[in-house]
Amino acid sequence: MANELSVERRKAQIMVSYAMDNITKETQKVLQEYLQEKHFESLAKIIAYLELDYTKADEFLQAYDYDTRDKIFELSRKFHKTDEAVVAEADHIVKTAGVSCDDDFQIIKENLPAGGRDFAKDAVHNFRTTTPVLKQKLDKCLFEIKDIVYLRDLDIQKLLRDMDQRQIATILRYESEEVQNKIFRNMSERAAKMLKDDIEMMGFISQSRLDACRARMINTILRLEASGDIEIFTKENFGEL
Numbered sequence: 001m002a003n004e005l006s007v008e009r010r011k012a013q014i015m016v017s018y019a020m021d022n023i024t025k026e027t028q029k030v031l032q033e034y035l036q037e038k039h040f041e042s043l044a045k046i047i048a049y050l051e052l053d054y055t056k057a058d059e060f061l062q063a064y065d066y067d068t069r070d071k072i073f074e075l076s077r078k079f080h081k082t083d084e085a086v087v088a089e090a091d092h093i094v095k096t097a098g099v100s101c102d103d104d105f106q107i108i109k110e111n112l113p114a115g116g117r118d119f120a121k122d123a124v125h126n127f128r129t130t131t132p133v134l135k136q137k138l139d140k141c142l143f144e145i146k147d148i149v150y151l152r153d154l155d156i157q158k159l160l161r162d163m164d165q166r167q168i169a170t171i172l173r174y175e176s177e178e179v180q181n182k183i184f185r186n187m188s189e190r191a192a193k194m195l196k197d198d199i200e201m202m203g204f205i206s207q208s209r210l211d212a213c214r215a216r217m218i219n220t221i222l223r224l225e226a227s228g229d230i231e232i233f234t235k236e237n238f239g240e241l
Helices: 004-036 040-050 054-059 065-077 084-096 102-109 117-130 132-142 146-150 153-161 163-174 177-184 189-201 207-226
Strands: none
Touching: 004 040, 004 084, 004 102, 004 117, 004 132, 040 065, 040 084, 040 102, 065 177, 084 132, 102 132, 132 207, 146 177, 146 207, 153 177, 153 207, 163 177, 163 189, 163 207, 177 189
């Protein structure tokens, strides 16, 4: 039985690694092609995103004279791969090129938990570092509202401190009893009662508002996870170490 589990875990790890590698290669390919035809600042930002040295950058700038190549490369040194403007530039190019990698992201979503916690944490960290342009799309694979039941109580309490109670009530109105109870258990009796009353008294909630509140909670969870304040790769959700 142990051997079977080990084989399944290794298979999941290989599938996730393969999918992440495909995504990274596809985005890099599109960005490299872009280098050959766009204006200087855009070129400089993509050079920064790809972290190219002068020799490698020069290979993609053959259409320009030597002085122009030097100017573009010098401009690229003002940027960093994770700068908001750099990621935004790369994101625009990737989206314009129609890169989605939906199949690969589905593979990640289905196999990441089976790969184990250590593998999941390392794989996600490496992907966020090498391919920040698709970080948000990866984040959607990592956590859904229903996964709140896997968070530790202390982490739930940190989340609640960062969320508006009205937003929490909006979300919980449409969530399972299990999710609701997980939240209520991590509040004082008085606060839990007030939240339950808010849920009961709520009128019509538009889908756009519900989606916005859910997105706010997910983004808060992922922000706290990225900063090391909470742990989403729990043994309940991602297996034993």
